[in-house]
Amino acid sequence: MLVCHALTGSQHVASGGESAGQASAWWDEIVGPGRPIDTTEQYVVCVNVPGSCYGTTGPASTDPRTGEPYGTAFPPVTVGDWVEAQRLLLEELGVSRLRAAVGGSVGGMNVLEWAKRYPERVDRIAPIATAPRLDPQCLALDAIARRAITADSDWQGGAYYGDTHPDDGLARARQIGHVMYLSKESMERKFGRRIAGGARPVGDEASAAFPYREVESYLDYQAETFVDRFDANAYLYLIRAMDEYDLAAGCDSDAAALAEFDGAALVLSFTGDWHFTVEQAEGLVDSMTTAEIDATHRVIDSDHGHDAFLVEPESVGPPLAAFLAPGPGESEASGCAAPALCPD
Amino acid sequence: MLVCHALTGSQHVASGGESAGQASAWWDEIVGPGRPIDTTEQYVVCVNVPGSCYGTTGPASTDPRTGEPYGTAFPPVTVGDWVEAQRLLLEELGVSRLRAAVGGSVGGMNVLEWAKRYPERVDRIAPIATAPRLDPQCLALDAIARRAITADSDWQGGAYYGDTHPDDGLARARQIGHVMYLSKESMERKFGRRIAGGARPVGDEASAAFPYREVESYLDYQAETFVDRFDANAYLYLIRAMDEYDLAAGCDSDAAALAEFDGAALVLSFTGDWHFTVEQAEGLVDSMTTAEIDATHRVIDSDHGHDAFLVEPESVGPPLAAFLAPGPGESEASGCAAPALCPD
Numbered sequence: 001m002l003v004c005h006a007l008t009g010s011q012h013v014a015s016g017g018e019s020a021g022q023a024s025a026w027w028d029e030i031v032g033p034g035r036p037i038d039t040t041e042q043y044v045v046c047v048n049v050p051g052s053c054y055g056t057t058g059p060a061s062t063d064p065r066t067g068e069p070y071g072t073a074f075p076p077v078t079v080g081d082w083v084e085a086q087r088l089l090l091e092e093l094g095v096s097r098l099r100a101a102v103g104g105s106v107g108g109m110n111v112l113e114w115a116k117r118y119p120e121r122v123d124r125i126a127p128i129a130t131a132p133r134l135d136p137q138c139l140a141l142d143a144i145a146r147r148a149i150t151a152d153s154d155w156q157g158g159a160y161y162g163d164t165h166p167d168d169g170l171a172r173a174r175q176i177g178h179v180m181y182l183s184k185e186s187m188e189r190k191f192g193r194r195i196a197g198g199a200r201p202v203g204d205e206a207s208a209a210f211p212y213r214e215v216e217s218y219l220d221y222q223a224e225t226f227v228d229r230f231d232a233n234a235y236l237y238l239i240r241a242m243d244e245y246d247l248a249a250g251c252d253s254d255a256a257a258l259a260e261f262d263g264a265a266l267v268l269s270f271t272g273d274w275h276f277t278v279e280q281a282e283g284l285v286d287s288m289t290t291a292e293i294d295a296t297h298r299v300i301d302s303d304h305g306h307d308a309f310l311v312e313p314e315s316v317g318p319p320l321a322a323f324l325a326p327g328p329g330e331s332e333a334s335g336c337a338a339p340a341l342c343p344d
Numbered sequence: 345m346l347v348c349h350a351l352t353g354s355q356h357v358a359s360g361g362e363s364a365g366q367a368s369a370w371w372d373e374i375v376g377p378g379r380p381i382d383t384t385e386q387y388v389v390c391v392n393v394p395g396s397c398y399g400t401t402g403p404a405s406t407d408p409r410t411g412e413p414y415g416t417a418f419p420p421v422t423v424g425d426w427v428e429a430q431r432l433l434l435e436e437l438g439v440s441r442l443r444a445a446v447g448g449s450v451g452g453m454n455v456l457e458w459a460k461r462y463p464e465r466v467d468r469i470a471p472i473a474t475a476p477r478l479d480p481q482c483l484a485l486d487a488i489a490r491r492a493i494t495a496d497s498d499w500q501g502g503a504y505y506g507d508t509h510p511d512d513g514l515a516r517a518r519q520i521g522h523v524m525y526l527s528k529e530s531m532e533r534k535f536g537r538r539i540a541g542g543a544r545p546v547g548d549e550a551s552a553a554f555p556y557r558e559v560e561s562y563l564d565y566q567a568e569t570f571v572d573r574f575d576a577n578a579y580l581y582l583i584r585a586m587d588e589y590d591l592a593a594g595c596d597s598d599a600a601a602l603a604e605f606d607g608a609a610l611v612l613s614f615t616g617d618w619h620f621t622v623e624q625a626e627g628l629v630d631s632m633t634t635a636e637i638d639a640t641h642r643v644i645d646s647d648h649g650h651d652a653f654l655v656e657p658e659s660v661g662p663p664l665a666a667f668l669a670p671g672p673g674e675s676e677a678s679g680c681a682a683p684a685l686c687p688d
Contacts, residue, residue: 072553136531136559137523143551143560144519150550151512153497157550168495175488176520179481184621187480193590206494206501207487209416210584215480216487240554246537274618277528 001037001324002086002122003027003046004103004110006310007177007238008230010054013046014039029313036313036321042099049110050085051077051237059233060161072158077237079106079245083113087121097121100324104128104309105276106242112258112284116247119261126320128268129309131280132247132254132287138275141180142239145173149232158233168203170232171223178222183272183305191215254287265295266323268309268316275306296323345381345668346430346466347371347390348447348454350654351521351582352574354398357390358383373657380657380665386443393454394429395421395581403577404505416502421581423450423589427457431465441465444668448472448653449620450586456602456628460591463605470664472612473653475624476591476598476631482619485524486583489517493576502577512547514576515567522566527616527649535559598631609639610667612653612660619650640667 003013005026012024014031016039031037031044048056051074059074090098101111101122108130115125134142149155152169160166182190196217200208201224251257265288269281278299288295300315302308309316347357349370356368358375360383375381375388392400395418403418434442445455445466452474459469478486493499496513504510526534540561544551545568595601609632613625622643632639644659646652653660 076553133537135528136535136537136557137526137528139537139557140519140523140531140559140563143554143557143563144516144523146551146554147516147548148492150548151496151516155550172488172491172495172516175484179484179488182481184479184481184618187484191480193477193480193483204491204494206499207490209420210487210490211588213480213483213487215484219484219487244555274528 001042001044001099002090002101002103002114003031003037003044004082004086004101004107005046005049006103006105006107007242008052008226008235009107010052011046011048012054013044026310027313030317030320036317037102037324038321042324043095045086045090045093045095047086047089049077049082049238049241051081051234051241053231053234056085058231059158059237060231069159069161071161071233074233074237077241079109079113079241080117082110082241083117086110086114087118098123100124100126102126102128102320102324103130105130105306106238106245108276109242109245109247112247113245115261115263115265116251116257119258119263122261123263124265124323125261125263126266126268126323127284128316129270129273129276129306130284131276132257132284133245134243135277135280138180139243141176142243145176146236146239148172148176149236155232158236160232165227166232167227170227170230170235171220173232173235174223174226174230175219178219180275181306183274183303185272185303186305186307187215189303191218253290254284255290258288258291258293261291261293263293264323265293266319267295267297268300268319269297270300270302270304270306270308270312270315272303273306273308345386345388345443346434346445346447346458347375347381347388348426348430348445348451349390349393350447350449350451351586352396352570352579353451354396355390355392356398357388370654371657374661374664380661381446381668382665386668387439389430389434389437389439391430391433393421393426393582393585395425395578395585397575397578400429402575403502403581404575413503413505415505415577418577418581421585423453423457423585424461426454426585427461430454430458431462442467444468444470446470446472446664446668447474449474449650450582450589452620453586453589453591456591457589459605459607459609460595460601463602463607466605467607468609468667469605469607470610470612470667471628472660473614473617473620473650474628475620476601476628477589478587479621479624482524483587485520486587489520490580490583492516492520493580499576502580504576509571510576511571514571514574514579515564517576517579518567518570518574519563522563524619525650527618527647529616529647530649530651531559533647535562597634598628599634602632602635602637605635605637607637608667609637610663611639611641612644612663613641614644614646614648614650614652614656614659616647617650617652 015025048054063070108127149169152166155166191214194214269278285297359369392398407414452471493513496510499510535558538558613622629641
């Protein structure tokens, strides 16, 4: 089973149970022993996508030709490249066929691309909180976010891998993204219009004349931890992969792109998600139906916004578990077209 | 009749008919001879709000103490200050009572503040595409936009009134605002995901690796014309006035704030507006009803987003005209409590 992470996620999908002592796995309540994606029954693979900065090769990696970080000399990456990298890894692992590909947000695009590119190699797809392509509103906000990075003088054309990083630009970019991941309702509940107890962070003296509200304080805190953990160029590369993704690229339609896939699909969408909307999910399911895919759309009533797929395991887990359970007459090993190739 | 302009609007509400030869009046199809706000029957006043840069005093004005522009030494302005400035002007003009106060967006907040502060001086209020206060999602985006300005090294702590202005920061701030004014539907219709015909503007070479889409090209064009016409500090000041506005400030509730107003109210909201939502307008009308105000809520079905109040005069005009028409037994002059004070 392949799990595809979201934009700034990583391969650290699960900590392996509470005893493993690892924090911050992004889908701990979905993936693990006895979880909806049950690691006592399934062999689960999650890998960091090329272009990212969590162990794979990306713009922050050393270019062997120069001995310096690639920076913007790193080639552009696409969602298709991610599928190819995953496919090569799975072949290396001896997995010729996936029981399922599951993922949320741009990870859901990654899942869709699997069904388009290698329809015969995947039995089930669960694209969650995703769409066949971004709408122009999201493209616009992503473009503004990118400019916040490239306009930061510390970005230095992408060659910033010395002492000074474009932290301010990356913080603004992340904050724009963060607003996209929340809903009005969740922000109202979390922050309202309350004034923050603490002071503005060092470096934001220029805004001292403005009240510092909890919502801004929260976004500052999130941005601060983000710039410590993420590479600005990687963010540019991954945003581009997401913006450019179009399921129908090279085909006449989304349905045509999925025409060869004859497995089952579970599409999950969330009512409060304005990054990837319920309407987009409906369109996707319509295309799947046109392609004669056995597709189910579960709309989850939630006010958590796009983040719902991460923060509402109680909503995501049950339909996912039911979808991934072996059907009548389907053995646990049925996912392996060539049993000899299955991992031990 | 007082018309209150929106954030970056001006006193140039109408050009006075096609023969006047003036372009770019922001509500030409609503205000003018024979228009819903009929200047052959009504004396219409629209003034630039303090803090702005279209003729009133603001941070770009010369500080008489120093002979230099105020910059951030200019005192903060509030929506209440706008009402006071308008009141003083109206008194100077000899107008002691308004037949109506009408305005959209933050101009609608301006209208609400009139009913709160001087309930006996206004007969009718028409707050359009507005709310008693911004929600935290809008506060967050405004905070990010402000930081785009203050983080621009050309902002220079607000003392930039020489050769170099924080055009890039102001452009980013405006683009964030612009996305807030549109809807997903209108952006889909206008731009979709189409690639722009032209090239990226000079100065954006850093983004050359990214496809230049029509939506980005449009936002760039809008931002370019905006930075030519608007002062970055004025933008900071006006955004703060909007963010800080709270109808209920100093009162127990919105209803309490409006308790002394015994005129009529027409609230217009637009289904595609996510800056100021239909739900916020519903809440406002509920408060008005609690305050025993004769309030009507017209929800206009529109996919134009917040901009609808500007770009759909055919939707705004008829209900506004009906609302502003003299009632039975109400003469044209009835708006003047003291006829001797009416302008000639």
